[in-house]
Amino acid sequence: MIMTAHSTTGFNLGVATHYGQGGPYGATARADLDTVAASFVRGGLNWHRVENKAGQYDFSDQRSNYLDWVLAKGGDPILTLLPQGNPNYQHGKWAASDEAIEGFANYVLAVLDRFPDLKKIEIGNEYNGKSSAFVSGEAATDNLPFKAELFTRLLKGVSDKIGAAHPDVEIIGGGLHSVPTGFVQHLIDAGAFKYMDTLSFHPYGLTPEAAGEALDVLNSVLDKLPASERPSLMVTEFGQSSLVGPEGADANYLVKMTAELASHGVDSAAWYALYDEDGSSHAEMGLYDKVGVTNSVATAYKHLQTLVGDGGPIQRVETDGTLRVYDLGEGVSAVWGAPQALTLTGNGISVRDVYGQVIEQPKFLDGQVIFVEGQDVTIQGHGAIADSFLEFDLQQSGAGGWSQLLEKVNGRGAVMETLEIMGGQERSNEIWNPFLGSGWARPFRMDQVEVLGADFSRNSRDDRNPVDRYVAEQSGPVDIVASYSVAKASADGIAVSVRLNGTEIDRLVTRDMGELTLRGIDLEKGDTVDFVVEDNGNAKGDLTTRHIRLFEHDAGRSDEDLRVLHVNSDNINGNEVEVKSEPYAVELMPVAPEIPEMTEVFGSKANDRLSGTAEDDRILARDAMTSSLPERGMILCSGETARTLYEAGAETIGSMPEQAMIGFSGIWAATP
Known part of the structure; x- marks a missing residue:
């Protein structure tokens, strides 16, 4: 059983930015947003810069007024506002006193008055964490029920302040790190969802597949709320450094996580970030290496945007558990899974890699994402029976x-005992998922x-x-x-x-x-x-x-x-084995200079039959991609034999039918 909450309102793929902080995010960087075609922008403002003097609001700095051009472009940005860092209130610590909460609520109202077309504000960032950049003072506590109550008081103060003047503004809460279902329960107990429309989170520390499992649990927790309080879900940060895993791992993560989020009820998600932040703890995560210079994950992002940019629903297709297939709409599916043979049938089938480049139809799935497009397409895997990672189920459905x-x-x-689902960050000393x-x-x-x-x-x-x-x-x-x-x-x-x-x-x-x-x-x-x-x-x-x-x-x-x-495809980093790509030496079997039609050639374990004439025939044993021993390899042939094999449906490479490649067992090779 696959527990999947399908998105019905569409999906929007955005990008997190720091235009409110400056650095590379100057005026010359604005064109880069157009290049990646992000559906929305997430940004922020610094409270102390706007309200340098208590009760006086100044938006003249370009870091404070950049929303003018974002909104003018027709965007629907999300503005993140942190209730700390202003020395006019609680010495710059998190707004916890009545006076500080009132001051922050007045600041939020001033922001909305200054940008009347702004319709989405996010209060707090990774509030469930303890990073001093995001929480401080009384909020930096291990007392999670108290922490939830403190956040609820702040949300109520903001909601009460802006409700009459800006009733159509969406209040987004938390920007929680991970998928902390235990801490969400603390927020429910504190009554926080009376004052927020959307719950935002950052699924760091999770593989895409694990994020889907965690979202099943999160949805079940939130479903216990009254319908009037049940929030929508939004991811305001997700991403993976290009320094993690093999080349292309970040691009594959982008597609997989987008599919998992969208198929589990998440409305929108913002990739972190627009630019690399070299020297930080999250280096090499940007779509751009620097202003104007995109990288490979940006290529994958732009292609993915063409598939989900219209806001259509993404749904997981019921398949064998070792195979993941997600229907992106318009006849396109994202596919990955355990290593196994792959069969695609249907009409007008074309296959692209994670970057959108057209590739030949693969005969074998190796864990990398592919996009399959066509009509009446059937996708089947063969050879993989079970996978503890892909088929893990927190619900323990079997x-x-x-x-x-x-x-x-x-x-x-x-004795063997059954287990139960434990809430992430239910306690301060436990993991957050x-x-x-x-x-x-x-x-x-x-x-x-x-x-x-x-x-x-x-x-x-x-x-x-x-x-x-x-x-x-x-x-x-x-x-x-x-x-x-x-x-x-x-x-x-x-x-x-x-x-x-x-x-x-x-x-x-x-x-x-x-x-x-x-x-x-x-x-x-x-x-x-x-x-x-x-x-x-x-x-x-x-x-x-x-x-x-x-x-x-x-x-x-x-x-x-x-x-x-x-x-080479498991979830452990560092145990990979280098695969030989060069042909190894093999002992040639004596064969006749001319190979008559339907001659049978035998190796030590093979029983392979050739047909056609000997003209241009060349057969060479080579190391397969998944092989390091000569007991298994590939036959590379050309000419008439290649054409015969191609017509018979053999696995092929190169420009067909001039070359063909088929698998074999045994050590043998023949030349005319």
Whole structure:
């Protein structure tokens, strides 16, 4: 079951800016907004600059009046206003006193009077955090119920002040960091949603797929509100540095996160940011390296804007859980998933990469986003059975065969216990995104990417081990590969136990990174395979990233090929393996100078038949993209043989039908 709240009001892709701060955001930078074609701009004003003297408002500085030209261009900007930083009130700390809240509310009213076409204001930025740039004074507290009450008082003060003069202005609240469903519950308890129209957040610290899971939980929390208080959802910052992951990871993140947000009820989202902020803690996140100089993620952004810019709904299509397909409208789908063979059928099919460049129809999906366009298109994957990351479900519906459990181990033995959804930032010392856990087992937790066990041992063993359980949905042999990476803070590493129906079949002990590979495991429908993360002595610092996949058994694929296929597309950074791209030397088999029609050529494991004449035939074994051993490779051929293979539907490369490439097993090559 896929829990998806489909957007019905459309989706707008904007960009976060700092025109209110200056720096590269001068007058010469205005044209860059037109280049990326952002649907809206998020910006801010500095309270102290506008109200240098209490009760006197000055918008003459270009950093304070830039909204004039933004609004004149027909934009619908979001203006973020921080209730701190003005020494006229509470010594510049967060507005908490009645006098300071009144002063801030008067400032907001002055801003709206100065810019009457401004219809969206955001109060606060990452208010649930503790960065002194955004919260200070009484707001910088670990007392979360009090923190929520303080924010509610501020929102009420603003709402009461502007309501009569500007009743059509949308009040956006919080700009919360992550998807902190626990802190949102504190806001609900404080009555905050009586005074805001929209809840804004920044899904940092989450993969796109995990953001979708967190949004399912957030929506379920907000749905408990009266209809009159239920806010819409908006993301006023999201982004990923180009320094994270392999080349193109930021562009893929952009598309994936947009699809996940839009298909889970988010109305608008702003990429952070327009320009790179080199030297900061969030460097290389901009669409521009500098004024006038775009980068590769800007190319992906502009292409994506052409697909979602009209504000159409984005919906997730029901498919096998190892494959993600999102309908963007107008016959276009965004597709990614676990590594597997891919079949596209339909009319007028064209495929583009994440940057919008037309590419040949791929026969294999490698985790990168592709856009598929056509009529009556069917998208099917083959070979991948299960993926613990893509099919993780906070709701624990059992979709894809996966569930998560807690193994309680003590002197009386071991028992498996179910888990519950824990609110992100429900407590000040817990992570800010929702996770699976138990109120009786803190700090134990499991989420889509990480697991953390707990050790309550004193004089005897008393452990709480995270368990990923797969229940076979069909019978047959499978290949299993699982990767783990334990934090450097771990005192003694982890031990991973793989158990088939309760019996251990493999074990991994690591203090760093490691993989498990199991081949040809015969499963009957209903069999359980448990992946149990145990401490290797104690659980101190044992935060572990993991990714588990099951594939259809392929006897022709080597253990190393399977490992490389997995680690080069899993969610662990730093365990990638360089794949050879140059052909390796092979021993040529003796063949006749002339190859008669329908001659059969045999290698050590192959049984490949050629047809056609010998004219221009050239066959060469080459290393496949997913191969590092010569047991598997590709046949590159040209001339009549290529044309014959092309007509037969073989996998092709180059300018067809002059060249063709097909997969093979065995070591062999032939030349005329």
